[in-house]
Amino acid sequence: MSKFGTSQPITRLEDRRFLTGQGRYVDDIAPEGSLVGYVLRSAEAHGTITALDVDAARQAPGVHLVLTATDLARAGLTNAMRFSVVKTTDGSKPATPARPVLAEGRVRFVGDPVAFVVADSLTQAKDAAELIALEIDSLPVKLDLAPGGATIHPEAPDNLVYDFTMGELDATRAALAGAAHVVTHTSHDNRIIVGSLEPRGCYAEWDGARLHLAFNGQGVWGAKGDLILWFGLSPEAVRVTNPDVGGGFGMKAMGYPEHFLVAHAARSLGRPVRWMSDRTEAMLSDNAGRDLDVTTTLGFDADLRLVAFQTDSLSNMGAYVSQFGQNIQSALYSKVLTGTYDVQTYHFRNRGVFTNTTQVDAYRGAGRPEAIYALERAMDFAARQLGVDPLELRRRNFIARDAFPYRSATGELYDVGDFHRVLARAAHEADLTGFDGRKAASMAQGKLRGLGLCYYIESILGDPAETATIEITQTGARVYVGTQSNGQGHETVYAQLLHDQTGLPLDAIEIVQGDSDQIGNGGGTGGSRSVTVQGMAMRATAETLIAQLCAFLDRDMDQTDTMFDAAEGVFRAPGSNVVVTLLEAAARAHAAGQSALTKATETRTLPGRSYPNGCHIAEIEIDRDTGATRVARYTVVDDFGNLMNPRLAEGQVHGGIAQGIGQAISEHVVYDETGQLLTASFMDYGMPRADDVPFIAFHTESVPSTANPLGMKGCGEAGTVGALAAVANAVQDALWPLGIRQVDMPFTPARVWSYLQQGEAIAAQ
Numbered sequence: 100m101s102k103f104g105t106s107q108p109i110t111r112l113e114d115r116r117f118l119t120g121q122g123r124y125v126d127d128i129a130p131e132g133s134l135v136g137y138v139l140r141s142a143e144a145h146g147t148i149t150a151l152d153v154d155a156a157r158q159a160p161g162v163h164l165v166l167t168a169t170d171l172a173r174a175g176l177t178n179a180m181r182f183s184v185v186k187t188t189d190g191s192k193p194a195t196p197a198r199p200v201l202a203e204g205r206v207r208f209v210g211d212p213v214a215f216v217v218a219d220s221l222t223q224a225k226d227a228a229e230l231i232a233l234e235i236d237s238l239p240v241k242l243d244l245a246p247g248g249a250t251i252h253p254e255a256p257d258n259l260v261y262d263f264t265m266g267e268l269d270a271t272r273a274a275l276a277g278a279a280h281v282v283t284h285t286s287h288d289n290r291i292i293v294g295s296l297e298p299r300g301c302y303a304e305w306d307g308a309r310l311h312l313a314f315n316g317q318g319v320w321g322a323k324g325d326l327i328l329w330f331g332l333s334p335e336a337v338r339v340t341n342p343d344v345g346g347g348f349g350m351k352a353m354g355y356p357e358h359f360l361v362a363h364a365a366r367s368l369g370r371p372v373r374w375m376s377d378r379t380e381a382m383l384s385d386n387a388g389r390d391l392d393v394t395t396t397l398g399f400d401a402d403l404r405l406v407a408f409q410t411d412s413l414s415n416m417g418a419y420v421s422q423f424g425q426n427i428q429s430a431l432y433s434k435v436l437t438g439t440y441d442v443q444t445y446h447f448r449n450r451g452v453f454t455n456t457t458q459v460d461a462y463r464g465a466g467r468p469e470a471i472y473a474l475e476r477a478m479d480f481a482a483r484q485l486g487v488d489p490l491e492l493r494r495r496n497f498i499a500r501d502a503f504p505y506r507s508a509t510g511e512l513y514d515v516g517d518f519h520r521v522l523a524r525a526a527h528e529a530d531l532t533g534f535d536g537r538k539a540a541s542m543a544q545g546k547l548r549g550l551g552l553c554y555y556i557e558s559i560l561g562d563p564a565e566t567a568t569i570e571i572t573q574t575g576a577r578v579y580v581g582t583q584s585n586g587q588g589h590e591t592v593y594a595q596l597l598h599d600q601t602g603l604p605l606d607a608i609e610i611v612q613g614d615s616d617q618i619g620n621g622g623g624t625g626g627s628r629s630v631t632v633q634g635m636a637m638r639a640t641a642e643t644l645i646a647q648l649c650a651f652l653d654r655d656m657d658q659t660d661t662m663f664d665a666a667e668g669v670f671r672a673p674g675s676n677v678v679v680t681l682l683e684a685a686a687r688a689h690a691a692g693q694s695a696l697t698k699a700t701e702t703r704t705l706p707g708r709s710y711p712n713g714c715h716i717a718e719i720e721i722d723r724d725t726g727a728t729r730v731a732r733y734t735v736v737d738d739f740g741n742l743m744n745p746r747l748a749e750g751q752v753h754g755g756i757a758q759g760i761g762q763a764i765s766e767h768v769v770y771d772e773t774g775q776l777l778t779a780s781f782m783d784y785g786m787p788r789a790d791d792v793p794f795i796a797f798h799t800e801s802v803p804s805t806a807n808p809l810g811m812k813g814c815g816e817a818g819t820v821g822a823l824a825a826v827a828n829a830v831q832d833a834l835w836p837l838g839i840r841q842v843d844m845p846f847t848p849a850r851v852w853s854y855l856q857q858g859e860a861i862a863a864q
Contacts (some may be wrong), residue, residue, distance in 0.1 A: 102416035108746035112605060113590045123342045125315045129302040129373040133325075136361055136374035137224035139214040139384065141206035141419055143235045143416070144455040145249065148204060153214060154527060157405040159230055161223035163809065164364050166215040169263020176363065178203055180354060181325055185261050185451075191260035193451075196252035197417035198458075200356045206235060207418035208249055208455050209774055210383030215360040229345055239772045240455045244413050246760045251453040253420060260416050263429035265436075265509060271446040274407035275410070278398030283483040287843045288469050288823075290390035290415065290768040291761075292382050292778070293462055295788055296343025299385060300375035300734035301358055303365035303375075310337050312362050313561040315344045317352040317584045318623015319615045323355050326362055335794075340615030348758075349461030350386050352625050355424030358545055366749035382779045387768065388462025390415035391428055391469060395477035402489060405442040405496050410473065416451045417458035424460045433468030433509045434558035435529055435763060438474045439518050439712060445508045459577060463758055464816040465626070466556055468823055475553040476823035476831075483835055488524060489552050489828075494519060511558060513710050514805045521736050521800045522554060525714035528798050529734035548731070549833025553824035556712040559813045560626025563705040568638040570698035571685035574609025578637065581621015582629040583613050587815060588747040589629060596634050600641040601681055602668020613709040617747065627711070627813025630743055635807050636703040641827035644699040648684045650695050655687055707806035711813055713737035715821035719829040726852030729827060730760055732797045739812035740803045748814045749797045755793055756816020761787035763826035768847045785847070835857065 110342060116122060144423055153165045171178045187193065202213045214231055218224035239249035287293040301314035312326060314671060317340040318777040326337050344351065357374050364652070365372040376384065391414035400405035415427035429449045480494075484490040497518040498505050506514045508685055534550050541548035578754075611617055622628065643665045643759040649670065651662045656679075658672035671678040679687070685697040715741040718732040742748050765785030767776040776783040803810030830851070831842050837858030843850075 105750050107595070108744060109595070111588045111591045111747065112414055112594060113588070124297060125300045125302065125313055125342050126344055126373070126375045128313070130304055130371040131417070133302055133371040133373040134217050134219060134368065135224055136223045136357070136364060137208065137221060137228055138357065138683035139211050139216065139231055139233070141202060141209060141211040141753050143206055143237055144209050144240045145238040145251070146206055146235035147238060148202065148206065148233070149236050150232055151213070155232070156216060156227040159227035160573065161219035161221065162216060162227045163368055166201065166360060166364065167212065167213070168199060168201040168595070171201060171363070174363065175612070176329060180356065182420045182422050182424065183426060184466060185263050185429045187261060187263050189263055191262060192254035193381045193425055194252065194259065195420070197253040200359050200687050204826060208801060209776055210457060212356050215364065217364045217368065239719070241772055242454055242456065242772070242774060243448055244415050244452055244454070246450070246452060251455060256771060258453040260420065260453055261425055261429070262591070264447065266446035267444070268326035271407050271409050271444055271594070274444045275398040275409065278406050279401040280399040280403070280485055281396065281430070282477070282484050283394065284394045284477040284480040285392065285394045286473050286476045288391045288393065288472055289762065289766070289844045290459070291388045291462060291485065292768055292784055293348050293350040293385055293388060294784070295346030295348060298376040298378060298381040299351065299355065299357070301361050301817055302371060302373035303362040303368040304371040305369060307369070308606070310362055310366060310492045311340070312358060313340045313342060314358055315351060316341050316706055317347045317585060317625055318342070318582070318621065319613055319621070320620060322354060322358060323615050329359060329368070330740065339615045339835040341583050344585040345582070346622065348463045348495050349388070349465050349625060351585070352623070353386070353462055378471070378781065381780045382784065384457065384774060385397040386458045386460035387417065388459065388569065389762070390459050392432070393473035395473050395708070397477055397481050399481070399485070400750060402726045403485060403492060403495050403662050407496045407791060408437055408442050408445040410436065410447045412449045412473070414449060414451050415456065415459050416453055417456045418640050419451065419458050421458035421460035423465070424458060427461055427466045427679060428469060431477055431560065432470045433663045434511055435467050435470050435506050435556050437515070438471060439498060439554055440554050441498045441502070442496070443508045453629050456770060463755060463819045465560065467816070468820045471553065471555045471820050472823040473554055475555070476827060479831065483633040492524065493522065493554055509523070509602065511779070512707060514707060515737070515802045516710065516712060517800070517802050518554065518712065521712065521738055522714050522797060524800050525716055525734060525736040528714040528736060528738070528796055534718070541720050547723060547833040549719050549829040549831070551717045551719070551825045551827065551829030551832055553715045553821045553828065554712070555715070555821040556710055557627065557813070557817050559628055559631060559708045560712060562622030562706070563632060565622055565631065565632040565636045566700065566702040567640040568698065568700040569640045571681065572643070575603050575609065576601065576611045577611060578620045579611045579620055580633050581623070582633045583622055583624045587624070587629065587751060588744070592630055592743045592747060593633065593637065596637050600638065600665050602665055603681065621808065625814040629815070630706060631807055631811045631813050632705055634743065634811065635705065636701055638697050639703050640701040643701055647696045648688065649698060650680060651688050651693055652684055655691060705807055709740065709804040709806045709812040711737065711739050711817050713817060713861060715825035717825040717829045719833060721830070723850055723855060726855055727850040728764060728789070728830060728846045728848070730764065730793050732794050733744070736798045736800055736850055737814065738800050738802050738812065739814045740801055740812040742799065742801070743811065745799070751814050752797055752818040755796050755816060756822045757787055757792045759819045759822020760826060763823055763844045764791060764846050767847060785845070806830065837861065
């Protein structure tokens with residue numbers, strides 16, 4: 100295999116472009132002379148709009164257009180966003196109140212879009228927005244995560260969005276009643292603000308016949324379908340592009356009101372229009388993540404083997420149902436509900452609740468980190484309550500290696516796994532035998548030290564099908580893919596894949612993505628699907644292309660059985676000393692009028708999902724005087740199957756762990772009692788910093804997947820899935836000797852200090 104091929108940790112090819120300022124981000128490439136849009140947002144969390152007068156704003160200097168819900172109606176446009184609904188097992192219908200593009204009659208969260216101003220400059224648009232006479236009569240605000248309270252939508256009595264259930268309740272109750280040991284644990288999974296390096300933005304242009312929307316998202320076809328439907332345009336009349344994107348993490352995977360407003364403004368004015376959020380605006384209006392309460396009950400037999408599993412959760416939907424919001428904590432959560440454990444008797448209930456806050460939707464992992472967090476917190480809690488080593492409790496309940504393929508209780512088909520091997524490697528790499536010494540050293544410095552474990556499993560999500568087109572050019576190859584890089588390194592790993600099959604130099608391979616005109620369809624990025632699904636399609640396409648050229652050379656050179664040597668990138672025929680490179684073969688095909696043979700397209704569908712898994716072990720230190728908590732050591736052993744580029748995989752894991760540590764230690768979304776977001780800047784919201792993240796020891800134990808021909812398992816979200824519970828369990832371990840039995844993220848100094856005071860009070864009793 101070439102030193103530049105797959106399984107090699109080469110540096111990312113795209114980094115030179117990014118580091119030298121040549122990235123093509125949406126706010127850098129908007130057409131010259133674009134008008135600028137600004138969104139007037141509600142400053143009230145809940146209220147009735149009693150006055151909205153935009154006449155003065157329309158007369159302000161530089162203003163070209165001001166839009167309200169009334170203007171959208173006059174244009175014949177439906178004032179509603181698309182969203183999906185969960186399929187409840189009992190057949191009940193979820194609440195489906197419309198989510199307006201611009202508020203109509205009522206506002207329901209601080210940041211709710213009310214009007215859109217388009218002007219020559221951002222300053223002029225903001226000045227004009229200040230002239231809008233907006234009056235809102237306040238209504239009671241609901242913020243708690245429980246049914247009931249002030250009604251936000253008439254369609255949702257008690258503010259219940261849906262009631263989702265899976266499993267057999269009676270059988271689970273009976274199994275729990277007969278269990279030798281029953282342990283119940285409740286955890287809160289705190290809300291986060293995504294905070295991607297590049298905030299959301301877009302621009303649109305209309306040439307009189309075609310609409311072009313460019314936005315920094317995670318795929319183009321969903322947005323294209325939305326615009327076709329909203330405007331009643333033909334598919335040929337709409338082009339959507341994603342340029343370079345500075346982080347998405349699920350938050351940029353769906354539609355937002357600004358996409359429609361910018362497109363409508365450009366079409367109405369016949370001029371390009373751009374919009375870019377600032378950081379506080381993003382924090383107010385970007386879909387948030389997590390925010391749920393989960394109660395987990397585990398039943399064990401006398402040998403501490405699981406006999407029943409019950410989960411009851413409440414998840415925050417925010418003020419409206421976002422595009423995937425109903426499915427995240429219900430259907431997607433259920434994918435890994437029982438984790439890596441062999442238990443078949445279960446019941447799962449999840450209820451979604453409306454609140455007067457920003458919508459909640461996908462964030463790195465989308466349901467799977469939440470499920471694993473609740474499960475692994477409960478398993479660790481059970482081990483402590485039952486007086487057994489947390490590693491041993493997991494070993495007793497792991498799905499055995501010879502049980503694969505294994506059908507989980509919720510219907511997922513785990514293809515392969517060797518959880519015992521991965522756990523043993525993690526225990527060794529984390530030096531668990533040396534923990535007592537490290538704990539004693541921390542105590543000598545006036546600090547508590549705790550060790551936490553999480554064994555996670557992931558379910559790769561998203562469209563299982565993908566298409567690839569490869570064409571040979573004069574100097575190399577151009578590959579058209581249906582996925583969309585948001586910083587993961589797709590350009591590098593795709594080039595590696597094609598290099599392995601063609602021998603073409605990496606710098607001769609161009610990856611084309613994010614353009615609905617150049618690529619017929621695709622699933623975008625999300626669910627850790629990209630390399631697995633796209634790689635399979637690319638491999639099939641390369642095989643077709645090589646077969647076409649082999650058949651052509653047989654005819655062109657009057658040979659038979661021409662073969663391609665991928666290592667050298669040349670065609671050879673038995674008994675002949677003629678050697679033809681791939682580029683030469685393509686040139687011959689062009690010269691012979693057979694140009695079609697230099698291009699191929701194939702679509703492939705995964706025969707099954709892959710299930711990356713692994714073990715995270717964290718050690719934390721707590722300053723007893725201040726409550727300050729830091730992650731001191733971190734070890735992870737992952738099973739990602741065959742790795743295409745170990746360096747990229749390690750980078751993805753490190754990034755995911757950093758996000759998990761951030762949520763666990765410092766990220767804390769706070770609303771006051773009136774629904775005002777108090778953490779609406781990086782001065783107030785605790786994003787993790789470099790010194791919050793320790794050196795991360797990254798290791799792999801590969802069990803190749805049988806669910807795709809490359810043996811791969813996605814790695815993009817795994818770090819976050821495992822990090823939350825590992826850190827939280829470490830804090831629980833440190834505080835357990837003080838009598839503290841309930842700890843919840845985020846472990847800010849103030850919160851941990853309060854736990855320490857509780858411990859002192861317990862000791863004084």
